[in-house]
Amino acid sequence: GEWEGEEIRRYPREAEPLAALAFKVQADRHVGKLTYLRVYSGILRTGDVVLNATRGVKQRVGRLFEVHADKRHPVEELRAGDVGAAIGLGETSTGDTLCPPEAPLLLEPIEFPAPVLDMAITPAQRTDLDKLSRALAHLAAEDPTFVVRTDPETGETLISGMGELHLEVIVDRIRQEFGVEVEVGRPQVAYRETVIGTVKHEEKLVKQTGGHGQYAHVVVLLEPGEPGSGLQFANKVTGGRIPREFIPAVEKGIIEAMAKGPLAGYPVVDVKVTLLDGSFHEVDSSEQAFRICAKHAFRNAAQRAGMRLLEPVMTVEVSVPEEYVGPVAGGLAAKRGKVLGMDVKQGTAVLRAKVPLAEMFGYSSELRNITSGRGSFVMHFSHYEAVPQEVADEVISSRRAAMAGHPV
Structure with a gap:
C-alpha cells in the first residue's frame, strides 16, 4: 500500500x-x-x-x-x-x-551528511578487481557516509567520504581486512553547482524520423532554492495540457540533468523547478520524449539563470599550546578560514574556525611543523558555500581541461 x-x-x-x-x-x-x-x-x-x-x-x-x-x-x-x-x-x-507486517510504522530516519571528498581507487593487480568490488560493497553497506560510484566518463571507481582521514581508514581496512592491495588517486573536493537567478524557460522537442516521431513541449520556472533543499519540483499544469502520466518523466529528466551541471560538470543542488505549461501530441509524445525535453530545458534554463560554484566548508577545532595561537590562527586565515573563537584551558588553546575543505589537504603535517608536534585538530562537515570568483575560475578551468582529456 x-x-x-x-x-x-x-x-x-x-x-x-x-x-x-x-x-x-x-x-x-x-x-x-x-x-x-x-x-x-x-x-x-x-x-x-x-x-x-x-x-x-x-x-x-x-x-x-x-x-x-x-x-x-x-x-x-x-x-x-x-x-x-x-x-x-x-x-x-x-x-x-x-x-510487524500487520502494524507498519516508519521511525524518523537518521540524517547522514553527503560525502565531501572523492578519490579514485584501483586494485594493484587486475585479478583483484572482484575482491575489491566485494570489499567496497561491504564497507558501503556498513557506512552510509561512504559512497562508491563509477565515473561515467573515465570508467574509474570513485570512493567518496567525509574527509581525508575517513578515506585513509577505508583504504587501510581494504588492505588489512580484505587483503586487497590498492592504488589511490589524489583526493578531489566534491564541489557542487547552483543557480543564481530566476528564469522562465520554454523548450520543445520535435523529431520526425519516419513512423512515430518524438514530441514534447514544456514551460518551466527555475529558481534558487534554500541551502540544503536539493530539488523542489512542483507541477502547476492545468487542463490536461500535459497528461499526468508524463509528469514523472519531466521530473526524472530534470534529476538526470542535475547530475552534471553546465558550469563544470559537478552535480547541481538547491533549485526549485515549477512545471507551468506545455503541450503534447496524441501519437508522438512519450515518457522518453518528455524526459529528454525536460533535461534540455533544465540545462538551458540554468545557463540563462547563471551558475555559481559551491564548495564544502568544514568546522575545524585546533588544540595547541598557547604560544602557538598566533601562527596557527594566521595559517587558518591564509587558508580562507574564519576563526570563530578560542577557549583556553590549562595552557592549551582550542581555536574554532570554518575553513574550506580544499584548503585543508595535508594540514596534519603542517600543524605538526608549526607546533613541533604538540598540536592536534578535528574537523567535520559544516555546509556548502559559494567559492570566491578567482578560485572558482581556476577550479572550473582545471575541471573542463580534465573532462576534455587534457588534465592540467
Whole structure:
C-alpha cells in the first residue's frame, strides 16, 4: 500500500507492536552481515518475519545476540529498550525501520551528511578487481557516509567520504581486512553547482524520423532554492495540457540533468523547478520524449539563470599550546578560514574556525611543523558555500581541461 503520512504514537512497552531501528551494519567474516538494533517497543524474537518499512521488504530474523564490547551472547528475544544484533536481515541498512507486517510504522530516519571528498581507487593487480568490488560493497553497506560510484566518463571507481582521514581508514581496512592491495588517486573536493537567478524557460522537442516521431513541449520556472533543499519540483499544469502520466518523466529528466551541471560538470543542488505549461501530441509524445525535453530545458534554463560554484566548508577545532595561537590562527586565515573563537584551558588553546575543505589537504603535517608536534585538530562537515570568483575560475578551468582529456 501507500504511506498516508499520519503520525502514530508508540509507547516503549513490550505489549505494543514491534518498532526497531537498525543503527549500524557490520560485515563479519564469521557470521556474515550483522545488523545492530535498538528495540523501541514490542518484542523481537528469533525466527520472526518482520517488515523493513523503509524498503518495503519482509525478512526473517535468523539469530539474535546481546553484544558486550567484542563479545556476543545468543538470546531468543530482544525486548523494548534493548540494544542487540541480528543475523539474517540481508536487505536492511543503517537507518531502516523494522516492524510487524500487520502494524507498519516508519521511525524518523537518521540524517547522514553527503560525502565531501572523492578519490579514485584501483586494485594493484587486475585479478583483484572482484575482491575489491566485494570489499567496497561491504564497507558501503556498513557506512552510509561512504559512497562508491563509477565515473561515467573515465570508467574509474570513485570512493567518496567525509574527509581525508575517513578515506585513509577505508583504504587501510581494504588492505588489512580484505587483503586487497590498492592504488589511490589524489583526493578531489566534491564541489557542487547552483543557480543564481530566476528564469522562465520554454523548450520543445520535435523529431520526425519516419513512423512515430518524438514530441514534447514544456514551460518551466527555475529558481534558487534554500541551502540544503536539493530539488523542489512542483507541477502547476492545468487542463490536461500535459497528461499526468508524463509528469514523472519531466521530473526524472530534470534529476538526470542535475547530475552534471553546465558550469563544470559537478552535480547541481538547491533549485526549485515549477512545471507551468506545455503541450503534447496524441501519437508522438512519450515518457522518453518528455524526459529528454525536460533535461534540455533544465540545462538551458540554468545557463540563462547563471551558475555559481559551491564548495564544502568544514568546522575545524585546533588544540595547541598557547604560544602557538598566533601562527596557527594566521595559517587558518591564509587558508580562507574564519576563526570563530578560542577557549583556553590549562595552557592549551582550542581555536574554532570554518575553513574550506580544499584548503585543508595535508594540514596534519603542517600543524605538526608549526607546533613541533604538540598540536592536534578535528574537523567535520559544516555546509556548502559559494567559492570566491578567482578560485572558482581556476577550479572550473582545471575541471573542463580534465573532462576534455587534457588534465592540467
